[in-house]
Amino acid sequence: MTARVGVVVFPGTNCEHDVVRSVRSVGAEAELVWGGQSQLGAVDAVVIPGGFAHGDYLRPGAIARISPIMAAVAAFAAEGGPVVGICNGFQVLTEAGLLPGALQRNAGLRFLCDTVSVTVCSDSSVLTRGAEPGSQLQLPVNHYEGRYVADVDTVRRLREEDRVVLRYVSNPNGSVDDIAGVTSEGRNVVGLMPHPERACDALLGSTDGAVLLRSLVDSELAG
Amino acid sequence: MTFEAVVEVRLKAGVADPEGATIHVALCQLGMEQVREVHGGRMFRLSIDADDPETARRIATTAASGLLANPVLEDYTVEVSDRSSGGVAAEHGVVPQIRP
Numbered sequence: 001m002t003a004r005v006g007v008v009v010f011p012g013t014n015c016e017h018d019v020v021r022s023v024r025s026v027g028a029e030a031e032l033v034w035g036g037q038s039q040l041g042a043v044d045a046v047v048i049p050g051g052f053a054h055g056d057y058l059r060p061g062a063i064a065r066i067s068p069i070m071a072a073v074a075a076f077a078a079e080g081g082p083v084v085g086i087c088n089g090f091q092v093l094t095e096a097g098l099l100p101g102a103l104q105r106n107a108g109l110r111f112l113c114d115t116v117s118v119t120v121c122s123d124s125s126v127l128t129r130g131a132e133p134g135s136q137l138q139l140p141v142n143h144y145e146g147r148y149v150a151d152v153d154t155v156r157r158l159r160e161e162d163r164v165v166l167r168y169v170s171n172p173n174g175s176v177d178d179i180a181g182v183t184s185e186g187r188n189v190v191g192l193m194p195h196p197e198r199a200c201d202a203l204l205g206s207t208d209g210a211v212l213l214r215s216l217v218d219s220e221l222a223g
Numbered sequence: 224m225t226f227e228a229v230v231e232v233r234l235k236a237g238v239a240d241p242e243g244a245t246i247h248v249a250l251c252q253l254g255m256e257q258v259r260e261v262h263g264g265r266m267f268r269l270s271i272d273a274d275d276p277e278t279a280r281r282i283a284t285t286a287a288s289g290l291l292a293n294p295v296l297e298d299y300t301v302e303v304s305d306r307s308s309g310g311v312a313a314e315h316g317v318v319p320q321i322r323p
Contacts (some may be wrong), residue, residue, distance in 0.1 A: 060291055066290075095293070102295040109241050149238070149296065174239070 003028040003217040006043035006075065006120070008089075009055035010035040010064045012054055015086065015197065019049045022197040026210055028217035035067040045082040045216050048089030050142070050195060060088055060103065060145050061095035070096055082216055083124040083189045087143055090181075090191030099182055099191045100158070101150030107174025111144040117169035117207065118180045118194055125165045125183035127190040130215035136169060137208035139194035146193040148175040148182070158182055173205055226271050228283030229302045232292045233264035241289050267291055 005023045009016045009032050023113040026190060035053075040046065054063035062068070070092075077083045077098055085093035093099045106112055115138055120131040131137075150158070155176055157193055158164050166181035173193075181192030196209030234240050240262055247261040269286060273279040279304045287299040 058291070062290065062293070094295070100295075102293055104239075104296065107239070107241055107242060109245060151295075172243075 003044040004042065005030045005045045005047055005217060006033040006040050007031065008035055008046060008048045008069055010034050010051070010067060010092075012052040012055050013049055013088070014051035015049035015195065016051075018195075018197045019047050019086070022200040022209065022213055023047070023217060025200050026214045026217055026219075028213075033069060035064065035069045038068040038072060039043075039202055040069070040072045040076055042132045043076075045084070046076060046214075048073070048083070048085040048092050049197070050087030050089060053088055053092060053148045056088075056145075059091075059095065061091035062091075064092045065096040074098060077184070077186075077189050080186060080188050084127050085191040086195055087193055089142075090193055091145065093189060097190050099184055100154045101148055101182065103145050103193070104147045104149050104164070105145050106143070106147050106172075112146065112172050113142050114172065114192065115140050115141075115199075116180075118166045119169055120165070121167050121169060122162045122165045122183070124128065124162055125187045125190045127181070127183075127192070127196075127212050127216055129167045130218060131211045137194075137196075137211070138199065138206040139196060139209055140206075141172060141194050142198075142213075143173070143193055146175070146194070147173045148179045150176060155179075161185070163187075165190060166194070224273065225306050226273055226279035227277055227304050227306050228269040228271055228279055228286075229304075230267040230269065230283055230287045230291055230299055231264055231302075232267070232287070232297050232298060232299045233262060235250075235298050236292065238296050265291075268308070279303050 007016050009017050020030040028117045091103045117136050119134050167178040168180050171178045183190045196212040197208040199209030243262040250258045252291045283301045292299040
């Protein structure tokens with residue numbers, strides 16, 4: 001059966017169509033879900049894409065996380081449903097408490113727009129279960145507030161529980177422990193700063209993002 | 224009655240503050256080497272309808288902990304004044320409200 005992915009749209013989200021297109025390119029169906037709705041509908045996975053939800057007012061993700069749809073996303077995640085936050089979506093998930101830690105302004109106080117190498121550190125999450133641990137992916141980053149931070153205990157727990165799913169090869173933003181992506185205790189919620197949806201077509205310079213999105217939508221990988 | 228609450232949000236001690244550090248360098252370049260440290264923050268003014276200052280502060284504190292500050296990174300203080308008297312209510316001065 002073809003997986004159906006709900007792609008959440010807030011006012012100011014701007015990567016939703018890239019996510020829809022890339023999800024379709026790996027063989028799944030995708031539909032946009034408005035943040036003002038209180039129901040997700042019949043979806044098998046949820047992606048919160050990048051952008052500037054609610055203008056990043058207050059803090060990135062701070063307003064979006066109290067949108068009506070987020071209660072449905074939290075309930076979906078609590079039942080084990082796969083939820084992925086990319087860039088601004090990652091910020092929304094940390095603000096919502098669905099992932100630990102927070103994202104602060106980059107260490108160099110520069111907006112980063114580049115392609116970076118990340119290492120797959122764990123294949124235990126819904127986004128990396130089809131990827132080879134230790135392999136490197138070339139993925140675009142595009143953020144000002146992408147420095148992942150968490151307290152010492154949280155970082156240690158993430159390490160011990162194999163919940164750091166992606167690390168930067170050359171840390172571009174000062175993230176603690178080179179963390180580019182983390183997953184929840186249940187491995188079904190994942191947040192990452194790089195944009196896999198922008199690396200699913202050779203025309204765009206890399207197809208390394210496809211293995212991640214395929215992991216998300218391939219029900220055989222779900223076991 | 225209407226009270227004014229001032230909520231100040233700042234980074235917790237020990238959280239890296241590249242913006243504060245950058246401003247510090249700029250101040251030193253302007254000749255103010257006496258400035259030892261700079262830390263930024265944000266201030267919010269809330270006008271709150273409440274029967275008494277305690278209630279106003281409770282509402283402002285809920286706003287601070289539930290939305291205005293990110294408890295992972297930030298602390299906040301709440302200061303409540305009676306708008307009609309124009310000053311900070313003496314017994315309700317600056318009260319540090321650190322999230323538990």
